[in-house]
Amino acid sequence: xxxxxxxxxxxxxxxxxxxxxxxxxxxxxxxxxxxxxxxxxxxxxxxxxxxxxxxxxxxxxxxxxxxxxxxxxxxxxxxxxxxxxxxxxxxxxxxxxxxxxxxxxxxxxxxxxxxxxxxxxxxxxxxxxxxxxxxxxxxxxxxxxxxxxxxxxxxxxxxxxxxxxxxxxxxxxxxxxxxxxxxxxxxxxxxxxxxxxx
Amino acid sequence: xxxxxxxxxxxxxxxxxxxxxxxxxxxxxxxxxxxxxxxxxxxxxxxxxxxxxxxxxxxxxxxxxxxxxxxxxxxxxxxxxxxxxxxxxxxxxxxxxxxxxxxxxxxxxxxxxxxxxxxxxxxxxxxxxxxxxxxxxxxxxxxxxxxxxxxxxxxxxxxxxxxxxxxxxxxxxxxxxxxxxxxxxxxxxxxxxxxxxxxxxxxxxxxxxxxxxxxxxxxxxxxxxxxxxxxxxxxxxxxxxxxxxxxxxxxxxxxxx
Numbered sequence: 001x002x003x004x005x006x007x008x009x010x011x012x013x014x015x016x017x018x019x020x021x022x023x024x025x026x027x028x029x030x031x032x033x034x035x036x037x038x039x040x041x042x043x044x045x046x047x048x049x050x051x052x053x054x055x056x057x058x059x060x061x062x063x064x065x066x067x068x069x070x071x072x073x074x075x076x077x078x079x080x081x082x083x084x085x086x087x088x089x090x091x092x093x094x095x096x097x098x099x100x101x102x103x104x105x106x107x108x109x110x111x112x113x114x115x116x117x118x119x120x121x122x123x124x125x126x127x128x129x130x131x132x133x134x135x136x137x138x139x140x141x142x143x144x145x146x147x148x149x150x151x152x153x154x155x156x157x158x159x160x161x162x163x164x165x166x167x168x169x170x171x172x173x174x175x176x177x178x179x180x181x182x183x184x185x186x187x188x189x190x191x192x193x194x195x196x197x198x
Numbered sequence: 199x200x201x202x203x204x205x206x207x208x209x210x211x212x213x214x215x216x217x218x219x220x221x222x223x224x225x226x227x228x229x230x231x232x233x234x235x236x237x238x239x240x241x242x243x244x245x246x247x248x249x250x251x252x253x254x255x256x257x258x259x260x261x262x263x264x265x266x267x268x269x270x271x272x273x274x275x276x277x278x279x280x281x282x283x284x285x286x287x288x289x290x291x292x293x294x295x296x297x298x299x300x301x302x303x304x305x306x307x308x309x310x311x312x313x314x315x316x317x318x319x320x321x322x323x324x325x326x327x328x329x330x331x332x333x334x335x336x337x338x339x340x341x342x343x344x345x346x347x348x349x350x351x352x353x354x355x356x357x358x359x360x361x362x363x364x365x366x367x368x369x370x371x372x373x374x375x376x377x378x379x380x381x382x383x384x385x386x387x388x389x390x391x392x393x394x395x396x397x398x399x400x401x402x403x404x405x406x407x408x409x410x411x412x413x414x415x416x417x418x419x420x421x422x423x424x425x426x427x428x429x430x431x432x433x434x435x436x437x438x439x440x441x442x443x444x445x446x447x448x449x450x451x452x453x454x455x
Binding site for chain 1: 256278280455
């Protein structure tokens, strides 16, 4: 056995990843409870899988966890930029590469033996999560403070529409996370990688 | 399509039902107990949070911190959007912590608005006196903490004008309200002095109907619905945090839009 394999995920990355998991978990489950108070669509979430017990409790959790999401997200982004990791890991990302890799997925040929490198669907998925969380924060700001953020409000198409954007961004995030978890289950080494970094 | 769902959303009976659903027990100090259950997850894992009290305190502390952040974000000169009358939501939803049948009946002739606290002139106001103050109206969006919103037209006196008229200490921290339906709430002075904060006596051009808060409602498009008290009996100016009906149950106090 090799004594000390190369460190692939630095400690700050693993930390921000798991803090993000906790924050998103609290925000999504409390968000469902808030949604239930006045559903946008023709369904409600089963109360048993929500956080907060009632609307007021869910709001307390939501407006607590938002600070964790925001601070952690800013830390993740700035460290990624400072250490040049964002550029190194995610770019270049060409449409052709994405297409090729997706075709490989369907042929069952997508190579994933060198965990130092992200394949194109991975790059795309992780970049999507970054952008999607930014959309969640911006639409959330409009729902929370429609008067104080007029530019964002116009961007989101007024208050009622911001709720729909917030919901769709949440659903999209969960869809990508589900695929992410399925992929981790297929390549379990990546799970240990996000814990030990090696 | 969205329009259709919106109408469903604003079905008054559904909203009341929902409000009642949120309030199964009037004297409930148990809300935090429920707030701390992670739904079925805690049952699955067979463990409950052991130190509920400290988690409750932490969440409330963050809520107080959020009050301060909101006070800092609040720009006294920034106006809430106004809308054309064609966009008014009809019918405008009834919303209270009780059903329509429990709306208080207030006798306008004998009504007197009580004034107390840090004010120079504490005389009680009759409705006629209040109606003689300069009146204005605006069409703004009412946003409920539950998430729905509705556009309405309220008319009355600019609240800053009223506070100056009664010689209120404008450097005080809070303005508190007591209502005929036993509701109570309080707001920060900067919001009380905001140009769009109105002490209203009319809805959509007519005398405020009982369901919407006769004889008067404080209307602030810069705050969530539950900060806008109806059936106001008494107004007071104070430096001691007065809380509020929902705020004391865990809703955020500042609740600014």
